[in-house]
Amino acid sequence: MSIASYLSEELGASVEFETFRDAFREKLRTVFSQRADFNELSTQRGLPPFVMREIQSLTPLSVFIPEEYGGRGGHVHECQAILATASYESLALSLTLGINGALFLQPLTKYGHEAIKGPVFERFIEDKNMGGLMITEPDYGTDALNMKTSYTKENGTYHVEGTKHWAGLTGWADFWLITARRQGKNGDLGRDIDFFVADMNQSEQMVEVEEFYENLGLYMIPYGRNNVDIRVPEEHRLQPESTGIKMMLDTLHRSRIEFPGMGMGFLQRMLDEALEHCKKRFVGGKPLLDYDQVERRIAEIQAAFTACSAMCLHTSEHAGTENNLAGATLTANSIKAVVTDLMQDASQSLLQLMGGKGYRLDHVAGRSVVDSRPFQIFEGSNDVLYQQISESVLKSMRQMKERNLRSFLADHDLTARAVEYFNDSLNFEVDQSLPQRKLVELGRILGRVVTMEMVIELGDRGFRSDLISNCLQVFRKNAQGLLTTYRNDEPATVIEDYVEGSAWIDFVKA
Structure with missing residues (x-):
């Protein structure tokens, strides 16, 4: 499928990037200033479906998808320019596109099994699907290498279990990249990390949202805690060039x-x-x-x-x-x-x-x-x-x-x-x-x-x-x-038992 065919309604046959970007910019201005009040939207959780539908009508995520799969080619300068165009109007929208592109589409492009790339990319272009990445766990944020989400291989499928949270697009994404460590026969977890593609359209791959968080900002993007108990086919595991940690x-x-x-x-x-x-x-x-x-x-x-x-x-x-x-x-x-x-x-x-x-x-x-x-x-x-x-x-x-x-x-x-x-x-x-x-x-x-x-x-x-x-x-x-x-070499110190002798009111002169 050519890029021109799905842009034809909005842009005629032009595939020039400046034309594509300008149309996207104009679409955002129309959506946020005419069809909706963005200042009002910014105080509400989530986003009305018609707003995302309008934004997705130009398929902005096509810049992250290779040409052979119907995208614009994955050229980084185009990706940067589309993210910049979005962030001028809405930082949360730009982050939404960035999550899809940098944390799902690009790793799938580089490490995904050839058998699943075509169908997944087609759904992003045709059905305006979205994808995200789950790494962080309630007890393992910065210490990601010690994550407890695990997987075992059973009858040609991978069984992935664990809890993930603070994944942008919680409850929205149609696809997830989920990280896990291999569980040995004795229950010990391996040191390396693997990535698995989960398709929310498949019941056995569905990630259950246990709680939505009241995030302080970025109201447009849903975050929460997710229970992972899924089974995915072999080809849904990403293929590292060397180790999973390096991937x-x-x-x-x-x-x-x-x-x-x-x-x-x-x-x-x-x-x-x-x-x-x-x-x-x-x-x-x-x-x-x-x-x-x-x-x-x-x-x-x-x-x-x-x-x-x-x-x-x-x-x-x-x-x-x-x-x-x-x-x-x-x-x-x-x-x-x-x-x-x-x-x-x-x-x-x-x-x-x-x-x-x-x-x-x-x-x-x-x-x-x-x-x-x-x-x-x-x-x-x-x-x-x-x-x-x-x-x-x-x-x-x-x-x-x-x-x-x-x-x-x-x-x-x-x-x-x-x-x-x-x-x-x-x-x-x-x-x-x-x-x-x-x-x-x-x-x-x-x-x-x-x-x-x-x-x-x-x-x-x-x-x-x-x-x-x-x-x-x-x-x-x-x-x-x-x-x-x-x-300045003066050390910073913390006085843990600071309460005694630290009440200012005791030193007021009568």
Whole structure:
């Protein structure tokens, strides 16, 4: 089936991507501003069926599907652009598309059995099906490798049992990728991880929703706790290139590297809203934009917009399914952690600039704060990702027998030019036995240096020089501040039995 045949009603015979993207953008504007009140929708759980039906009418998920199965080809730049188009209007919608694409369609494309790919992809295109990924368990979030969901093989089928929660699209998805560990005859679980495709149209593969969660933000997306007790055919097991753990790392790293698509439209919306408000809002006889503190905030949002643009460029050229990203810890973690920090910071700044009227769930500023916050937590808490960034760099430094951070970064292709912006401030030896808090602090610095390198590359390609210059200046200043914190050796301590002698009212002078 050709892409033209299922776009013909809306777009004629054109298959040009810009035409496809523009039609998708116009569809979102029509749905959210004419057929429904998006500010009202944002305060409700779920999404009216007609809204998703309208959005799915253009088959936006086709960008994640290979051409031989009727899709647009799985080109990463198209995937990023569609996610960005969606996130300008709705971060939750963009995440919905991202879950489908990065956590189901791409791993199925790369690791799925040929016998099931065609029928599954056809249902995504023809029937507008959706899919998600179940990894997290109530007792095993960050510690995913110790998950207790297990499987055994019985008469040519796999029996998968366990409990999964916080899977985006709980109760909505038509397909799930479910992770589990092999259970031996003695009941012990294997160390490796396997993935299984579950089809909710088949009774023996149905995942039971035990509870829907009242998630703090992202109201459009249902989350909950699921009971898994399913039987799937042999061909529903994904086929790793080496180990299942590396397959999971490849999948998660690819997803993390693709976060900029969701961040791009969101950050542009924050920037547009801030500029419009601060030009029109007058305080003390002049527009807010004339105040230098306001200007600083908007300059930082603009720097975030530029940095995310640079990440989108890098992602488009490095995140294809033909590449194995299992070892891309530095790139994947830097991109995911930094861009999600930028998203939350930008939303907080917009809320500050908007004042009281922004502090409403049905206002773009208030909604953006709560919707962007979980991005710093899911698919790897940013604190953990920053720690892993440092551990990855320290491991490489040990292997190279290099102790000086600047010397190492100057020879690394992800940081070589960016390090020049720091003079000698990165010229120090790194202790290989840093405590966790120092690893996190160092990771924050390294993530921003990596981002600056991507910004420099974007500038080389012809991106606006004034935006590039502003971005590098903001990021250098931010990293310098983080360096000051890193060099402070005062330990953080917790006084556990703090109650005795700590009641302030006892010290009031009569």
